[in-house]
Amino acid sequence: MEKAWWKESVIYQIYPRSFNDSNGDGIGDLKGITQKLDYLKDLGIDVIWLSPVYKSPNDDNGYDISDYQDIMDEFGTMQDWEELLHEVHQRGMKLIMDLVVNHSSDEHAWFVESKTSKDNPYRDYYIWRPGKEGGEPNNWESVFSGSAWQYDEATDEYYLHLFSKKQPDLNWENEKLRDEVYKMMTWWLDKGIDGFRMDVINFISKVPGLPDAPNPEGKKYASGGQFFINGPRMHEFLQEMNQQVLSKYDIITVGEMPGASVDDAKLYTGHDRDELNMVFTFEHMDLDSGPNGKWDLKELNLLDLKENISKWQNGLNGVGWNSLYLNNHDQPRMVSRFGNDKEYRAESAKMLATFLHMLQGTPYVYQGEEIGMTNVRFDSIDEYKDIEILNMYNEKVIQGNEDPAKVMQSIYVKGRDNARTPFQWDDSENAGFTTGEPWIKVNPNYKEINAKQAVNDPNSIYHYYKRIIALRKEHDIMVYGDYELISPEHESIFAYTRTYGSEKLIVITNFSSEHVPFTLPENLKLTSSELLISNYNVDKNEDVSSFTLKPYEARVYIGK
Incomplete structure (x- = not known):
């Protein structure tokens, strides 16, 4: 397997609005991030991924960009950003930026021009269509619910927005538009950034003609994903982007790709394909959703998780590369979702970190994960x-008369704001995030759960992360070893091996709050082994071949 620095890195995602506020306006900012770089360096982070900090009206928290080459006022100035980049590099870390080019803001200069007339030179930078039979051009539903089309009176046409109506989709069929995007990317790379995380990048190619989506239930709007996810020109566009921009720099590229399968990812990340380094898959994020999607809550079945993770680990081994994550700015807190954030918060957070960081791929840590921040329940x-x-909520409760308590329960479990409450720095007012009024309320558990407490406690989740990140730098097997699942039918234990040359790692994690006996399969008897890391104290003389795991226990053995 080809070695690469980005395979060996650990990436930390910052959601700037909620990370650290330097000026007391209640909103995190660039100077606030710069103030905390030593904290990230101490943790062992190699790369920081910055969620969007571009000029934006903030309809979708910065994912609606009105100027790709300027900074949002709330976050500071371009000079603040340049200082941040300089300080990141001074500490031997790298910085990657969010690239949001499936859509822009409706306040972007291109769109303002585009909607003035049908023959404006910028008209074709977006996807405009006349109405059909007195209604929208087709029946597609927006990801944020409702129609994916917005009527514009001035030109008597509709524009496509797969997300908010303030996020019109860019028309990637237009070569001029693509050139503008590549120029903008080059501008940032020339400033010295170290790569891009690309927002819903596999939505940029739409099926020609934009046909109606199948609608067997006769809904007003239907999910048209099959016509814009992994569309017909996706690989052509990415190869063009790679040729014109990405290949000229030594950088990290990761594509956020809802609906991408292992076979898709082999093409997107294949070593000889000249597209991207890795993709974010969503399949494991959908395993606890019922047939009606994200808000339809269902218990996670560990066998489903094993099957899915193994499919991606084996599928991309030696061909492409995985990105490893259990939460981010769009997903609830992992310890609340996959662990136990009450009785076993520290144990289950450490177990999940072990499970994730020992897999093959590049691990992503989302801000606050390393101190075990949890979901929030606003009243x-x-x-x-x-x-x-x-x-x-509006669609289900106000318009649909569904039970508000049931809908709130879904929000408590799956809502994106779970990840967006302010970072809990210490036990002072507002968790040390701001001296002002925070833009969104702080999780009330900040008195017990905060970075100051975690840094001062050698047994904390933070120090466990530090150890696991340090181990990755010492052991190539953690990065490059082949993966193999052990005990696929066990309902509580997720165990697997990594093999690299004559070395073997055995990773054993208990996903339950029960004491569970575990026996190593006969074919895995090691001639010599040592305990590499564990989240409970383990007797050094204990027989490795058979033992009982405590609730949410994790152990990793290394041997030959």
């Missing part, structure tokens, strides 16, 4: 800020 829908949550 009222009025305390939530996320457009997706508010649209869904």
